[in-house]
Amino acid sequence: MSTTTDTDVLVIGAGPTGLLLAGDLAAAGIGVTLVERRPHTLGNLTRAFGVHARTLEQLDARGLADELLATGTTLTHMRLFSRLDLDLTRLDTRFNHLLVTPQYEVERLLERRAATAGVTFRYDTELRGLHQDADTVTADLTGPDGPLTLRARHLVGTDGVRSAVRSALGLPFPGRAAIRSIVLADVRLAKEPAEPFTVSGSGDTFAFLAPFGDGWYRVMGWDRTRQVPDSEPVDLDEVRDITRRALGTDLGMHDARWISRFHSDERQAPAYRVGRVFLAGDAAHVHSPAGGQGMNTGLQDAANLSWKLVAALRGEAPDAEALLDSYQSERHPVGAAVLRSSGAIVRLAMAHTPLTRAARSLATRLLNAIPPATSRAMGAISGIGIAYAPAPGTHRPSGRRAPDVRLREGRLYELLRDGDFVLISPEGAPPALPPTAPVTLDHLTRATWADPAKRATVLVRPDGYVFSAGR
Numbered sequence: 001m002s003t004t005t006d007t008d009v010l011v012i013g014a015g016p017t018g019l020l021l022a023g024d025l026a027a028a029g030i031g032v033t034l035v036e037r038r039p040h041t042l043g044n045l046t047r048a049f050g051v052h053a054r055t056l057e058q059l060d061a062r063g064l065a066d067e068l069l070a071t072g073t074t075l076t077h078m079r080l081f082s083r084l085d086l087d088l089t090r091l092d093t094r095f096n097h098l099l100v101t102p103q104y105e106v107e108r109l110l111e112r113r114a115a116t117a118g119v120t121f122r123y124d125t126e127l128r129g130l131h132q133d134a135d136t137v138t139a140d141l142t143g144p145d146g147p148l149t150l151r152a153r154h155l156v157g158t159d160g161v162r163s164a165v166r167s168a169l170g171l172p173f174p175g176r177a178a179i180r181s182i183v184l185a186d187v188r189l190a191k192e193p194a195e196p197f198t199v200s201g202s203g204d205t206f207a208f209l210a211p212f213g214d215g216w217y218r219v220m221g222w223d224r225t226r227q228v229p230d231s232e233p234v235d236l237d238e239v240r241d242i243t244r245r246a247l248g249t250d251l252g253m254h255d256a257r258w259i260s261r262f263h264s265d266e267r268q269a270p271a272y273r274v275g276r277v278f279l280a281g282d283a284a285h286v287h288s289p290a291g292g293q294g295m296n297t298g299l300q301d302a303a304n305l306s307w308k309l310v311a312a313l314r315g316e317a318p319d320a321e322a323l324l325d326s327y328q329s330e331r332h333p334v335g336a337a338v339l340r341s342s343g344a345i346v347r348l349a350m351a352h353t354p355l356t357r358a359a360r361s362l363a364t365r366l367l368n369a370i371p372p373a374t375s376r377a378m379g380a381i382s383g384i385g386i387a388y389a390p391a392p393g394t395h396r397p398s399g400r401r402a403p404d405v406r407l408r409e410g411r412l413y414e415l416l417r418d419g420d421f422v423l424i425s426p427e428g429a430p431p432a433l434p435p436t437a438p439v440t441l442d443h444l445t446r447a448t449w450a451d452p453a454k455r456a457t458v459l460v461r462p463d464g465y466v467f468s469a470g471r
């Protein structure tokens with residue numbers, strides 16, 4: 001029986017996660033409708049402001065990284081708790097830094113790419129409910145002209161922390177409150193800070209500071225003695241006072257263009273896939289902003305899911321169910337690890353008893369003194385160190401991030417811009433495809449090592465992870 005659908009994939013929520021996912025699917029020729037509750041206006045207020053190295057690599061694989069880099073400033077060092085120095089120049093990537101740029105710049109580029117690729121946008125439209133059967137998902141929406149129903153082969157909820165998709169699936173969002181009453185402001189400073197990126201605390205307070213590179217700074221502060229609901233007004237004096245107590249100076253901050261108070265929870269959905277419906281980004285996991293992981297993790301979710309949906313919808317996955325299930329098995333542990341690490345940073349920042357402050361001092365000293373531990377911390381925060389478990393049926397190294405190697409045909413991340421697998425072989429080697437590839441490899445880019453000494457054959461997934469490598 002054939003089933004009619006309005007689109008192949010319905011993506012609910014045009015934040016960074018939904019925009020990247022929808023753009024990837026449309027670029028591969030999949031029909032995508034992106035539903036967004038907001039009217040079509042991109043805000044000029046920012047939530048996320050840190051784009052990590054692995055995210056820049058993913059954007060490079062879509063031809064967007066250099067344009068995004070031009071919108072902000074890069075930081076090569078981070079100083080945490082006065083002792084821990086993270087030297088990002090040691091990361092083995094073209095992007096060995098943190099890019100500080102407002103979230104709306106990331107969204108602007110991703111929205112433009114999605115529109116160019118042919119995504120159908122439906123703004124002012126809200127998902128109210130959904131149901132699915134063996135072949136389709138039906139979404140109940142309310143748009144500018146009233147209720148409407150759209151049917152698709154798959155639906156992805158990228159609708160943020162209060163996800164209506166997650167609720168419609170009946171999934172819980174277990175976890176706990178991470179931190180309350182954080183004040184946040186974008187300000188100008190009369191005095192340059194000695195360290196451009198710093199997190200420090202006095203015991204009852206902590207503050208964080210990072211430059212946007214255009215004279216504006218993001219400040220975040222927390223005061224144990226003033227724990228109030230998000231609705232409680234906040235002014236620049238409160239931000240100044242916390243910063244002074246945490247960092248020893250308020251650096252003459254003035255002219256706030258944005259001030260707010262918020263809280264954050266640590267929560268994760270137990271399942272990222274229920275039948276034909278998926279969750280990604282904040283809809284699937286949420287945690288404190290410590291480590292600047294939220295947007296970055298959502299974008300990596302989208303990059304992991306998009307090529308799997310493309311292969312399943314094109315009929316190129318011999319076991320489409322297993323391939324789609326691997327989204328959960330690969331990304332759920334990453335989300336859980338981010339909850340743990342961002343939670344640990346925030347608890348270190350809030351340390352106030354002599355014992356917990358001594359523990360923080362010891363932990364940061366040890367991390368600083370043991371280079372492999374520092375490297376692991378930088379790998380986790382930047383995303384460069386994230387690897388997936390080896391694909392079933394292969395005993396070869398796989399699931400590792402593929403570095404941006406030089407090939408005869410260009411850089412690997414330039415070749416990944418077609419959205420296909422890339423098979424890298426030594427010169428003159430017979431074309432050998434791994435027998436266990438998860439897709440039929442009808443869409444394959446063949447490449448040759450630029451370095452003739454390299455003799456391995458490596459199959460790289462469209463999201464820049466090594467599927468298999470052999471001699």
Ligand SMILES: Cc1cc2nc3c(=O)[nH]c(=O)nc-3n(C[C@H](O)[C@H](O)[C@H](O)COP(=O)(O)OP(=O)(O)OC[C@H]3O[C@@H](n4cnc5c(N)ncnc54)[C@H](O)[C@@H]3O)c2cc1C
Binds near residue numbers: 012014047126128
């Ligand atoms: C103060 C602060 C600082 C942060 N700093 C960082 C940082 O430095 N680095 C970092 O990586 N992350 C950071 N984050 C987190 C980051 O902002 C989020 O993780 C990111 O926005 C999540 O993207 P998303 O696309 O998954 O969800 P969202 O950006 O929340 O987008 C969801 C979209 O879905 C829409 N929507 C919701 N419900 C519906 C519905 N029923 N129907 C249709 N549309 C719907 C919403 O209008 C919204 O546009 C920070 C967050 C905060 C609050």
